Amino acid sequence: xxxxxxxxxxxxxxxxxxxxxxxxxxxxxxxxxxxxxxxxxxxxxxxxxxxxxxxxxxxxxxxxxxxxxxxxxxxxxxxxxxxxxxxxxxxxxxxxxxxxxxxxxxxxxxxxxxxxxxxxxxxxxxxxxxxxxxxxxxxxxxxxxxxxxxxxxxxxxxxxxxxxxxxxxxxxxxxxxxxxxxxxxxxxxxxxxxxxxxxxxxxxxxxxxxxxxxxxxxxxxxxxxxxxxxxxxxxxxxxxxxxxxxxxxxxxxxxxxxxxxxxxxxx
Amino acid sequence: xxxxxxxxxxxxxxxxxxxxxxxxxxxxxxxxxxxxxxxxxxxxxxxxxxxxxxxxxxxxxxxxxxxxxxxxxxxxxxxxxxxxxxxxxxxxxxxxxxxxxxxxxxxxxxxxxxxxxxxxxxxxxxxxxxxxxxxxxxxxxxxxxxxxxxxxxxxxxxxxxxxxxxxxxxxxxxxxxxxxxxxxxxxxxxxxxxxxxxxxxxxxxxxxxxxxxxxxxxxxxxxxxxxxxxxxxxxxxxxxxxxxxxxxxxxxx
Numbered sequence: 137x138x139x140x141x142x143x144x145x146x147x148x149x150x151x152x153x154x155x156x157x158x159x160x161x162x163x164x165x166x167x168x169x170x171x172x173x174x175x176x177x178x179x180x181x182x183x184x185x186x187x188x189x190x191x192x193x194x195x196x197x198x199x200x201x202x203x204x205x206x207x208x209x210x211x212x213x214x215x216x217x218x219x220x221x222x223x224x225x226x227x228x229x230x231x232x233x234x235x236x237x238x239x240x241x242x243x244x245x246x247x248x249x250x251x252x253x254x255x256x257x258x259x260x261x262x263x264x265x266x267x268x269x270x271x272x273x274x275x276x277x278x279x280x281x282x283x284x285x286x287x288x289x290x291x292x293x294x295x296x297x298x299x300x301x302x303x304x305x306x307x308x309x310x311x312x313x314x315x316x317x318x319x320x321x322x323x324x325x326x327x328x329x330x331x332x333x334x335x336x337x338x339x340x341x342x343x344x345x346x347x348x349x350x351x352x353x354x355x356x357x358x359x360x361x362x363x364x365x366x367x368x369x370x371x372x373x374x375x376x377x378x379x380x381x382x383x384x385x386x387x388x389x390x391x392x393x394x395x396x397x398x399x400x401x402x403x
Numbered sequence: 404x405x406x407x408x409x410x411x412x413x414x415x416x417x418x419x420x421x422x423x424x425x426x427x428x429x430x431x432x433x434x435x436x437x438x439x440x441x442x443x444x445x446x447x448x449x450x451x452x453x454x455x456x457x458x459x460x461x462x463x464x465x466x467x468x469x470x471x472x473x474x475x476x477x478x479x480x481x482x483x484x485x486x487x488x489x490x491x492x493x494x495x496x497x498x499x500x501x502x503x504x505x506x507x508x509x510x511x512x513x514x515x516x517x518x519x520x521x522x523x524x525x526x527x528x529x530x531x532x533x534x535x536x537x538x539x540x541x542x543x544x545x546x547x548x549x550x551x552x553x554x555x556x557x558x559x560x561x562x563x564x565x566x567x568x569x570x571x572x573x574x575x576x577x578x579x580x581x582x583x584x585x586x587x588x589x590x591x592x593x594x595x596x597x598x599x600x601x602x603x604x605x606x607x608x609x610x611x612x613x614x615x616x617x618x619x620x621x622x623x624x625x626x627x628x629x630x631x632x633x634x635x636x637x638x639x640x641x642x643x644x645x646x647x648x649x650x651x652x653x654x655x656x
Contacts, residue, residue, distance in 0.1 A: 187557050207559040219550045223572045223649045235568065236560035273652050291558070 138162035139327055140186060140295070144195035146352075147181055155181045157352035159195070163344075165294070168321060168328045170338035170345045173388060178353025179331040183297045186329065187211050199295065210239070212288035212326070214301040218280035220272045226283050227268040230255045233291045240291050251290070258286045261323065262316040278309035282316060289320060298330040302337060311369060314340050322365055335381045336372055347387045357387040439619035444626055447619035454608075459627055461604040462593055465521055466631075469528025470589040474582070477533040481540025485574070491541070502534040507595050514600040524596040524604060531592035532585040539581035543574025576650035579643040586635045590628055 140163040147155045156178035163169050171179045184190040185197050188207040197204040212233070220229045234244040234251055244251050259265055262282040267275065275283065281301055288296060298317075302310045314337060321328060321341075332338055338345045339361055349356040361380060363371060371377055421441045427433070428440035435443050448455050480498070483490045506527055513523035547570050555565040597606025605624045612620035644651070 189553065189556060207557055211557060213554070213557045215550055215553070217550060219548075219554050221551065221569070221572065222652075223575075223647070232554075232568070233558050236555055236564045237558050271649065271652065273649075287554075297557075 139165040139167075139200065140329075141198045142182070142185070142195070143198075145182070145185055145192045145197060146194045147178070147185060147190065148193045154352040156185075157354055159353070159355055161346065161355060163327060163329065165327055166325045167344060168330070168342045170330045170332060170342035171348060172332055172335060172338045172345060172384065173348030173353065173356075174350050175333065177348040177350040179348060180299050181353070183213075183299050183329060183331055186295075187213060187297055208295070210291070210293045211295045211297060212291065212293035213297045214281075214284045214288040214299065216300040216304055218272075218277070218284040220280055220283060220287075222272045225269050225271060226264070226275065227252070227255060227259075229272065229283060230259065230286045230290050232287060237291045255286065255290055258289060258320075259283075261319055262286060276309075278305050278313060281305060281313060285313075285317065285320065289324065289326070292324070294326055296326045296328045298328065298332075300331055300333070303332065303334065310334075310337070311372075315369060317341060318366060335384050336377075339377060339380050339384070340367060340369075340372055345384060347384055349389075357384075359384060436616055436618045439622050441622075441626070443619045444622035447617065448623040448627070451620075455623070455627070458603060458605050458608045458624075459631070461521075462524075462590070462597065462606065462628070463631055465524040465597075465604065466528050466586075466589045466593040469525045469530075469592060470532055470586055472525070472529040473533035473536060473585055473589065476529070477536025477581070477585070478540055478578070480533075481537040481578075482544060484537060485541035485544030486570075498534065498537060506531045506592055507599070510596050510599045513596070519600045520603065521601070523600060524593045524606075527596035528589040528592035531595075532589040535584045535588070536578070536581045539577040540574060543577030544570055546577075547573045576643075576647045579639065579647055582639045583636055583643070586639060587632050590632050590635075594628060 140161070142159050142161040145159045145161075146157045149155055159182060161182075171182060173179055181190070185192050186199070186204065186208075188204045188211075191205070199208055220226070221232070224232070231244075231248075231251065234240045234248075240251070256265075256268065259268065262285060264279065264282055264286065267279065267283075272280065272283075281304075284301065288298075302313050305313065318341065328342075330338065330341060342361055345359045345361060346355050347357040347359075348354065359380065363377075425440045425442060428438060428443075439447070480494065484494050484498075485491070509530065510523055510527055513526050517523055517526070551569045551573065552565055555569060560568075593604065594606040594609075597604035598610050599606075601607045605628055609621045609624040612618075612624065
């Protein structure tokens with residue numbers, strides 16, 4: 137059995153809207169998976185099911201062979217917004233999970249030193265050294281998102297759930313963060329599920345990409361990405377890379393209409 | 404540098420107001436039983452300084468007692484209204500209705516129940532000042548972004564952990580904002596009650612001075628109340644800066 141297994145997961149919201157339907161997915165330990173698809177295809181909903189924030193209407197999610205029934209131990213999550221707490225310094229924000237996470241909180245309270253050391257190292261690996269005592273608003277958006285990634289990883293989770301964490305950033309910052317993410321992934325090898333609508337991001341970072349169709353969300357297509365790591369940023373300009381991006385783009389659809397057939401373009 | 408200039412502007416405006424008042428009274432020869440000059444108001448306090456201080460102390464401590472009860476009640480009610488939807492639906496109409504009742508009209512009732520003096524003053528101060536605290540605490544707690552709570556829920560935190568780490572710090576600026584409003588209202592409440600039914604306090608001093616046509620002393624009393632109000636407001640403003648300065652960062656940039 138795989139590390140994370142979704143079997144026949146459907147989720148219907150209270151208002152009757154069917155968000156995802158019949159999703160089957162198996163993810164191996166240490167695998168980097170991307171879920172891509174148009175807005176509203178239920179990608180984020182699937183993350184919430186895996187994290188235990190929402191129970192599925194039918195079907196089940198299992199992690200480590202255990203059915204998910206509530207927030208799962210050892211999950212780290214990063215969101216589209218950095219969601220840092222402005223009343224805490226950057227370092228205090230990163231240490232926050234240790235205060236509440238069942239496996240760590242007692243040990244952290246008794247002896248916080250090694251944890252603080254680990255947080256500093258984590259910060260250094262994403263280029264945040266020297267900002268330990270900075271206030272959140274002193275950081276740029278990209279730096280806040282780096283801190284958010286550190287916070288998602290400080291308690292050494294086996295699973296990292298990323299809900300479009302780079303989508304609010306400008307293109308250059310986003311590419312920097314892809315690289316930072318790759319470094320973090322390679323040094324810790326968590327199982328990662330990245331939700332994104334950026335195909336280049338998905339291809340650059342992941343081992344397996346699943347595309348989802350919309351309304352209700354279903355897994356439509358899967359694609360392995362075999363490039364060895366570390367992947368240099370130049371890889372994104374290679375033909376092989378572009379080929380995969382194009383293949384995925386065609387799967388998601390929307391390319392069926394040729395440009396010349398569009399009306400009202402050029403306004 | 405910028406700070407000292409700010410203080411200068413604030414102090415200068417107040418001094419300016421008194422100068423204009425003083426000059427206007429002298430220039431237009433307004434008789435002191437209509438509008439005394441500030442110098443006359445202050446002068447009238449000096450011969451009876453000891454008695455005045457006694458009254459001021461009475462007003463100050465009844466105000467603070469009422470304010471203290473208001474903070475405790477306001478935080479509890481605000482937490483109830485801000486975190487529970489049924490309690491919100493049940494309590495808000497009652498609270499709003501209650502707050503619409505003029506507190507001056509309640510003083511006779513309080514006197515009927517508790518007699519003349521300190522207790523009605525404390526209660527009036529409390530009744531007039533707790534509402535803004537309730538509203539602000541409730542608003543602050545209800546405004547906590549769900550994403551921030553989610554950060555903790557994902558980690559399997561208890562409700563209490565999420566409350567102390569997210570909800571309380573997030574709503575603290577709302578709470579402090581309400582304290583600044585509430586403390587000045589508490590003075591109003593205490594003085595209203597003293598004017599209507601008391602033999603102690605600045606409010607009482609003003610009514611008895613007024614009945615003797617000692618208008619400068621009435622204004623002296625008003626100045627003292629204003630002074631105490633400013634002092635306590637400043638105290639809470641400083642506490643606010645110290646404790647929730649993160650919420651006001653844009654002003655420091």
